[in-house]
Amino acid sequence: MYGLDAIDAHNGWAMAFAGACIVLTGLAVLSFIISQFPKFVGLFEKKAQPAPTPPPEPQAQPPADIQAPLEISRAADVYGPLILALGEEFKLEALHALFREQNLPHPHITIRNFWNAGLLQQTETGAFVWTANPS
Amino acid sequence: MYGLDAIDAHNGWAMAFAGACIVLTGLAVLSFIISQFPKFVGLFEKKAQPAPTPPPEPQAQPPADIQAPLEISRAADVYGPLILALGEEFKLEALHALFREQNLPHPHITIRNFWNAGLLQQTETGAFVWTANPS
Amino acid sequence: MYGLDAIDAHNGWAMAFAGACIVLTGLAVLSFIISQFPKFVGLFEKKAQPAPTPPPEPQAQPPADIQAPLEISRAADVYGPLILALGEEFKLEALHALFREQNLPHPHITIRNFWNAGLLQQTETGAFVWTANPS
Amino acid sequence: MELLLQFLQNTGYYLADYRHVLMILVGATFIYLSIAKEYEPLLLLPIGFGILVGNVPFFKGFGLGIYEDNSVLHYLYFGVTSGCYPSIVFLGLGAMTDFSSLLARPKLMLLGAAAQMGIFFTLLSALALGFLPKEAASIAIIGGADGPTSIFLTAKLAPHLIGPIAIAAYSYMALIPIIQPPIMRLLTTRSERRIHMPDPRPVSRKELLFFPIVGLLLCCFLAPASIPLLGTFFFGNLMKVSGVVDRLAKTASTAIVDTATIFLGFTVGASTQADVFLTGKSIGIFFLGAVAFSIATGSGVLFAKILNLFLKEKINPLLGAAGVSAVPGSAREVHLVGQKEDPNNFLLMHAMACNSSGVIGSAICAGILWSFNMG
Amino acid sequence: MELLLQFLQNTGYYLADYRHVLMILVGATFIYLSIAKEYEPLLLLPIGFGILVGNVPFFKGFGLGIYEDNSVLHYLYFGVTSGCYPSIVFLGLGAMTDFSSLLARPKLMLLGAAAQMGIFFTLLSALALGFLPKEAASIAIIGGADGPTSIFLTAKLAPHLIGPIAIAAYSYMALIPIIQPPIMRLLTTRSERRIHMPDPRPVSRKELLFFPIVGLLLCCFLAPASIPLLGTFFFGNLMKVSGVVDRLAKTASTAIVDTATIFLGFTVGASTQADVFLTGKSIGIFFLGAVAFSIATGSGVLFAKILNLFLKEKINPLLGAAGVSAVPGSAREVHLVGQKEDPNNFLLMHAMACNSSGVIGSAICAGILWSFNMG
Amino acid sequence: MELLLQFLQNTGYYLADYRHVLMILVGATFIYLSIAKEYEPLLLLPIGFGILVGNVPFFKGFGLGIYEDNSVLHYLYFGVTSGCYPSIVFLGLGAMTDFSSLLARPKLMLLGAAAQMGIFFTLLSALALGFLPKEAASIAIIGGADGPTSIFLTAKLAPHLIGPIAIAAYSYMALIPIIQPPIMRLLTTRSERRIHMPDPRPVSRKELLFFPIVGLLLCCFLAPASIPLLGTFFFGNLMKVSGVVDRLAKTASTAIVDTATIFLGFTVGASTQADVFLTGKSIGIFFLGAVAFSIATGSGVLFAKILNLFLKEKINPLLGAAGVSAVPGSAREVHLVGQKEDPNNFLLMHAMACNSSGVIGSAICAGILWSFNMG
């Protein structure tokens, strides 16, 4: 059997329609629920520690000297996948070119920071590799 | 069936008594044998290398500059599990507090030694972690 | 059944002769084909990039400062297995002795290079280990 | 001499026909794409070499081929037919996925849902082309652009099609840089492509901790048949974000997922034994796969445009294309297309959010299609 | 529409009843304890999430549940029912255990033996409560306070009780900081708790090498049924101390043990499917588990006091409580209780020696109980 | 009391006889050689400890022994009997092998082929001693000096001989420093041993990439039965040299190969249960194994001398001894013997080339012997 007949015979329209509805509804509900997380987490926190004055997340605003590594890690999250597009090993010039090509700010400084954070490492052959999780 | 009847019917007393005897005897014998290890090892050594003068384990008394790492490793064995109680990541103050709380000698020096030995490492977020087996 | 009878009965001569022929022929052909690789690769390269002027493998002659690590890696390939003969951990003197014993040139420099390249590492107990793949 | 002759008649040289040559060329192409072009090498290289191994001609009946009991390949392939490798890969994926940008902007999850429409359109097309319902469902899931999910569903519904469906799914995932950009450009205006997305808000650890638990309960209650995929996926993610079992999370995201990836790719490749693979159905599957990918990309983009009709803060509709979940290929394409219009437009993080909700979406779809076709 | 309706009747929302809700709360509690309180997270987090996964309600008969053939969970659970995961965990444990303080003070091994008395007392109690002998033996082993050992013996003798027994064993191991200290304080005087233990003597490499070999031959000749646990345990330890196979020892103590831990915890958790788990027996098991732990702690402490009657160099009786082998939880408690009395008292290393002999002790007990109940 | 008595009658002490003692001494010897002499510890230590574990006497029929269904050892041993462990070890070996010196001097591959002659000579000898053809083939492969290959072929052809054949193969591999040098010196003149080999030319990445693909197609087309070994071997090598899947190559060459090595060695050791192992056949196997190794060494050396009759640039005939593939033991011996004559002679890299072609050669021989004896 072929064509619309086959679709009808195998209950195709119902499957496709029901399936589409279910997955859309499901993810819409999940999306709504996680949009309520901040409120819910707040509620939870208030219940748990009734003392209202101390800020619940003291680490939310880290002191200045800690900020830098955090920003590097943030930048790494952003640039990492792009850098992966250069392949496992790449030359430093290729990285500079990529950063310039994509108009990223301060390529030199960013690269130096990555280097210092151990995210960027040099192989024995002089090429560079990107280590997502420096050990 | 319940109660003593059930125990009797299923040969419970015999099982419990025999089981307890066996495990106690077994570990007592093992305990005795390993208490004889030093003698046995000595015997073995004499047989193997009949020359009596050279000390069989020249590394038993390492020179002074090696002593330090050994002591660190010893201290690490002692303190490691305690430090684990602080969780995967902890602040340096928490570690100091723990050492003071437990009256350990020279918290600062010990911590500095751990740091130098790579046992204590700082994460990107500024917290500290304890690495049992520094690579 | 034993002896020549058994060999005859089980078609032994044929198996041994055919087997030996097949493996010799097979590896001889493979040996011949890989001996043609350089030509074949050259052919491939020409087809792929018809521009004749640029050298196909610009990294074939790395600049001077890159040469060193390459040589270390080469030396490591050569000496590594020998060093493994010293066991997992060894003293530096043993390594020196090995190098001298086998008349390898410049033991001190080579050892220092290995050290710098992270191939040779010191354990906490003061012994040395050889790390084939430094991380 | 007789023995030698008999042996020679059992060599691959004697047994080979044009189909083996054809498949070996396919395998070599996969290997070439993975090494020279670096298209999804973690997937294409094992599959490509597996195709070579699976298409060495051999004498049947002695436990050598992947479809013969007692062969080593058959045992290794059991992880595919049982569905275990996909589950284990999802464990590792969960331990590697960062949901913080999704949590910061939950609306993007809708795009991950919309991109699944390609699945249902392909379901209809496959039925219309004469495939049986279970086959059609397995083919349709290619539109989810998720290799392990496709393999899992096919193993459950139409195990005889694992080879072609896996090859189609991975082929199109590798070809994303060629398939997606034209569709994205066709369906969006220049000004839409230039829409900037504001930086996501910081997400607290508690939110990250709640997400895998709520996600599991919600998605798996809705479609219990997605438990084998989403159960391990959210488990891996909880191990990652909990921070109390780092050694387990690290092993899950390295040794465990690598091992499953190696054997999954290698045996799926080897399952393309010429006489099983080269059938009319495979051609139909490849054709439908291309349809599925294109519709998925298009429906994601169009849904974003529809959403924009109701939203104050407009979404860049390119992000819709990242809902197809080919991680991280499609997110990278979205980013690159966006940057071509405006080099200051950074869509990557937002696209990754769509990507990860696309993974969840297609796992749910697999559950739905499986339960429609059970029994 | 009919299809949609039928699908909705198969969702977890429709199929759930109070028992699923109850179990999900239990799972959430485990996760909460593991993350917020950091109680044994390596065990509780996988089990807790496994409980959630195992209690998503689903339509039976289609290869989804852990107790149905062909389901992914069933295949992963095979490592539990076959006893392989516990054996592999013991391989890793062996490669992580340092026996030098035990070798320095062999007498401490007796405390590891004494703490097993809880097992045999619980055996009698379980029989008295009406459990069958094989069930009673499986419940009794909870008193050994060793998760993999309990799971192993239960898999062999009473596989239908794996869920409740594992949950009970791990629950009480997590609750050690609450259960043990009062018992320790009740049974010891202040001056006993203040007894200092002299530093252990240095142990030579040869002794460390002999131990796993002698230990294997002695323990497994005595109770051959403990081979699957102690065989791999001592093998792991020999790999560690030999120093000639460091790469194997490292893999055993990382990738291998982590993988087994993940799947062991996850599938044991998932095996608590509400309809199998929520029975009267489970309540009995939880009650008996608490008894087992308390008696084990008490008998270890009391035995140390009895030993002291004969010894010149007194042993701190708190160390007896570390014989229950919940590594390293109970050793830490002993240390902390000791330090409360006298901050200069360092019991940790000695307590670890009791701990590791407790592991050996309960594996022997498992062998004994298994061989009593074979056939 | 009755129970206690019955238990005591089931202990190893009661059940042991002289054969167990004998085997335990063998196991202890293996462990001693691996630790004190560091002879191939990665192989001998797991096997040695496995011998101890497998020879703890136990009551049969309750799922304890390696040959009983349902025992943990039996499940772990399945990787041996199915041939999976050897395949997986070859995956890791491939990911660790560097073929560049072989590619630089392809002629050395012939020496790797010549050293396989020991296999076929032993085949004849084994038949003459009364072994059945399948047994004779399994024994003959010992001459390939490759543990996993021997175990693989024996598992396929004569599974009842896995224990003795594996033990013989590994014993002689460990004894290479004792067996090979006298033969090498006997068959070569001093001036031959002093022949220098010029430095190998640099090899391009493309050649390294082509090799595993061409090698697979050539070798496996010739002997399809070698697919399970060479398929994974060349796959591992392609992962290594491709450079695009480094994380997979790393996992293959660490966690995966270590895990397979641990369980392969341990269970092969445990399979030497005294009543299965101590038979007349085992003695014959050990005798034939020594013959096989000696002939293999000799034929490699002699073949090199014959080659030299035709070659302008002479090959150092010592290299022929490295064709037996016991990696890297035999290569090291060749180097050391060469250096004794002339300390400036560096044969190691060239010997490694022969070594790796010896691995390929014996895998092909295994395929040939298997296909001769199928059905």
Ligand code: NA
């Ligand atoms: Na998707």
Ligand code: NA
């Ligand atoms: Na215990």
Ligand code: NA
């Ligand atoms: Na060989």
